Amino acid sequence: xxxxxxxxxxxxxxxxxxxxxxxxxxxxxxxxxxxxxxxxxxxxxxxxxxxxxxxxxxxxxxxxxxxxxxxxxxxxxxxxxxxxxxxxxxxxxxxxxxxxx
Numbered sequence: 001x002x003x004x005x006x007x008x009x010x011x012x013x014x015x016x017x018x019x020x021x022x023x024x025x026x027x028x029x030x031x032x033x034x035x036x037x038x039x040x041x042x043x044x045x046x047x048x049x050x051x052x053x054x055x056x057x058x059x060x061x062x063x064x065x066x067x068x069x070x071x072x073x074x075x076x077x078x079x080x081x082x083x084x085x086x087x088x089x090x091x092x093x094x095x096x097x098x099x100x101x
Contacts, residue, residue, distance in 0.1 A: 001059050004029060007090050011082055026062045027074050032087050042068050042075075 005025050013024040033056070034048040046068040049056065056062040066074075 003093075004032075004090055005060070007086050011078070011086060014077060022064060022066045022070060024074065026060065027066055027071065028083060028086075029060050030056060030062065030066070031071065031075070031083075032090070035087075042071055045071055 008025040008028045011024065011028065013020070015024070030049045031045060033052070034045040037048060039045050039048055046065075049065045053062075053065055056065075
């Protein structure tokens with residue numbers, strides 16, 4: 001799953017480093033997972049993250065779940081097209097990898 005973290009690492013984090021409690025990569029991974037499960041409301045994404053904390057820790061080493069407010073702030077500051085293009089690239093690569101097995 002380091003591959004996914006590396007893909008999201010190309011997205012610039014414009015937050016002031018002294019105020020960062022959650023890595024941008026971790027937040028984007030949580031959002032991607034929730035959206036791929038069909039969720040698109042902040043409350044649902046937050047509930048998904050809380051309900052799947054063990055999975056997120058095991059697969060992505062995400063140890064702390066952000067609040068709904070944190071998800072909201074991050075989503076409002078992000079370039080949605082850039083995030084979408086990274087997610088599409090991840091899905092493309094994963095699909096091809098599975099087809100080649």
